[in-house]
Amino acid sequence: MVEDSTFTRVRTHGIFETKSIVSSLVHRYGGCMRLKSLPSVAAVLLVAGSLAGVALSSRVQADTWENETFVRSFATILQVVQDNYYEETKPDQLVEGAINGMLRTLDPHSHYLNLKAFRSMREEQRGSFTGLGIVIQKLGRDRPLTVISPIDGTPAARLGIRAGDIIARINGTTTDGMTSSEAVDLLRGPKGTSVNITVTRPGFTEQLEFEVTRDTIPTDSVVSPYMIEPDTGYIKIRNFTQTTSKELHAALEKLDRQGMKRLILDLRGNPGGLLDQAVSVSGTFLERGKKLVYTRGRIKGSNKDYYANEDASYPDLPLVVLVNRGSASASEIVAGAIQDHDRGLIVGETTWGKGLVQSVYPLSHSNALALTTAKYYTPSGRLIQRDYDDLEDYVAYRTDENYEPSFDQSTRRFTDGGRTVYGGGGIAPDTEVKLEEPSTFITRMYRTSAFFRFAVAYLSRHPEVPEDFQMTDQVLEEFRQLLLDEEIPFEESELQVDRRNISMFVRSEVLSARYGLVWSNRVRNEYDAQVQKALTLFPQARELAMLADHPAGGAAAALPR
Structure with a gap:
């Protein structure tokens, strides 16, 4: 999960203030580097320099000297590798590898964003990109570049590009031997510019030529809002971007007009996103003044409590929330708030278990650092972060069907209605439903x-x-x-x-x-067994909401687990 943009801007200001220190370090130790490598090392020195900058302002000179020694050692090692390794090396790859190695010693979610990753992250958070508006697939360099689907209302859809079309050439360059990533780089570009694609279409003997003008393509985070039953709405949120809350309210209003009396909110496979959007989505269903989440960290501004600060749009709508192992971070904040306040029933599988907050520090216009700066806690006080001492086990969790979370009694907390919940291993569903593995x-x-x-x-x-x-x-x-x-x-x-x-x-x-x-x-x-089970559980969801209003009622024992 990424911290909200206001907090990011504040921290960004602090980083740019360290540039003079970085410059002095580069000047001081530049003699042991090749001139061509200096721009590549700037990213590493910027991180080290920001640490040294803090030391200069608040720590003794001994600490500063130690940081400078580390930077000098790194610069020396980089020079030795460039001079003596048995093959030519690329300084940018060496430096990026060093950065990633350093960050891996912290936690699984602090990471360096190079040009491509930073651009992709900004596009995802923005909720749009500039391109043609097609979903493509290429299973290998020797396989055809195939259109899976055009996106409604985009340039590609308006020109009649269809699912199943094979893109043979892009601006005259054959797609044979091209990867999906390479194709995407050619198809995307500035708004208003055009790209020529040559298409082979099943049933047509001749190839088709399309001149497509690139435009802004929305990447909706709220997908598939529809009435799954005459009185039941279904909404899937696939990630949390700058437009998620707005999209959710539009979807709810649409379903409301169609007669929605209850809702399935699907957060399965949702890896997270922006904290402020998770807070806003949670507040849609919880009354003003309810605590939604709180964060705790070491640096100034990282200790924050978040409350529902507006009147809930749908405070009484019977609610079932679907989660699975792919539900992480911001989606766990929503599920945790709903569960701790007994606002709805959580159904599916135990979530990922990511309780860390990252702040994004732009290092330049082309790269950035996503650094964990706080932990977050659900309203009842649960830290749901899973243990990551064994990184391989941590990453393999999504696909390990035999994994069973164990909950430490020291992490036990209670919902508004008095039900027992646990931290330390994701959000455990109120009703567990596992899906069968494909044959x-x-x-x-x-x-x-x-x-x-x-x-x-x-x-x-x-x-x-x-x-x-x-x-x-x-x-x-x-x-x-x-x-x-x-x-x-x-x-x-x-x-x-x-x-x-x-x-x-x-x-x-x-x-x-x-x-x-x-x-x-x-x-x-x-x-889908989880969706079909959810449709049967609205009586329990209503009962749960009543439990929150009357916690002495003892209804918790009757709820499915």
Whole structure:
């Protein structure tokens, strides 16, 4: 999770004040470096210099001397490596590696942002980028660059670029041998400029040429708002950007007009984002004055308490929140606030367990440092950060299906209604629902893009599929024939054993290719055990809200775990 922009600006000012110190260090130790390496070392010296700057203003000269000694040692090592390593080295890679190595000694979430990473982070937080408005996929250098879907209302969609189109050339340069990242770099550019793409379209004998003018493309963080049942709204938040709260309120108002009486808020797979947006989203459902989260750190300005400071837009709307192992940071703040105040029912799997706050320090216009400056606590006082002494285990948590969190009694806290909750290992759901792992057959089909390839081929023969498209025996036979034609290995028995999942993925890909990506989520929710369980739990969600209002009622024991 990244701290809000106001705090970032304050800290940024402090960093830029250390430039004179950095300059003196570079001047003092520059004699042991090659001239060409000086710009590359500036980033490392800036970090070291900021530490030295603090020392000069508040510590004894002995500490300053020690910091300068470390910087001198680093500069000497860098020079020795450049002079004596058996192959030519690139100073920028050496320095970036040194920075990353230093930050890894702190925690898993402090990290250096190079030009590409910093630009990507700013685009994500801004909620937009400049480009064509297409989702692309390239599974390898030898695979075609394929349009997964155009984004509604963007330049690509207005020109008629379709899902399944293969981009053969970009500005005359073949995409053969190109990676997805390299293709994205060519497709993106300043607003108002144009790019020429050559497209091969299934069913067309000749290639198509498109001259596309780049524009601002919104990357919505709130996706798939729709009525999943006549009285039940469904909203998925995939990350927390500068526009998340605004998008959420627009989605809620839309569903309100359609008769929403209760809501499923899906935070699964949401890795987090901006703290102020997590606070705003939480405050949408909690009454004014309720504590939402608080942070504690070492530096000035890091100790803050956050409260709902506006009247909640939906304080009484029955609420179920979906989480899983991919729910982290800002999404855990929302889930923790909802759970601690007994405002809604948390359903799914235990979340990631990230209780650290990063502040972003721009080092220049092209790079930055994301540094952990505080821990955050849920309203009941829980620190939900998972242990990261073993970094490999920490990172592998998302995919380790046998992992079972254990909760230390010392981390025990209580909700408003008196229910017991724990810190130290993420947010444990009130009702646990695990999803089954995909079979080897389904994994193979996904790895080879079989479902998407079938959708493109099917739509070329049946362009007007209805929104209620279903998986029939005839459709299954057409899918089987594609596997044979494309020489994708399978066993006949697998088509029957996995028919339900085949139906989900085929319907999802066909309808999203025809009507837009929003349909992918709608179809999959029909088969999703966590979503379907959530639909049955609104009576318990109402009971939970009553418990918060009357904590002596003893209703906690009746709630599902």
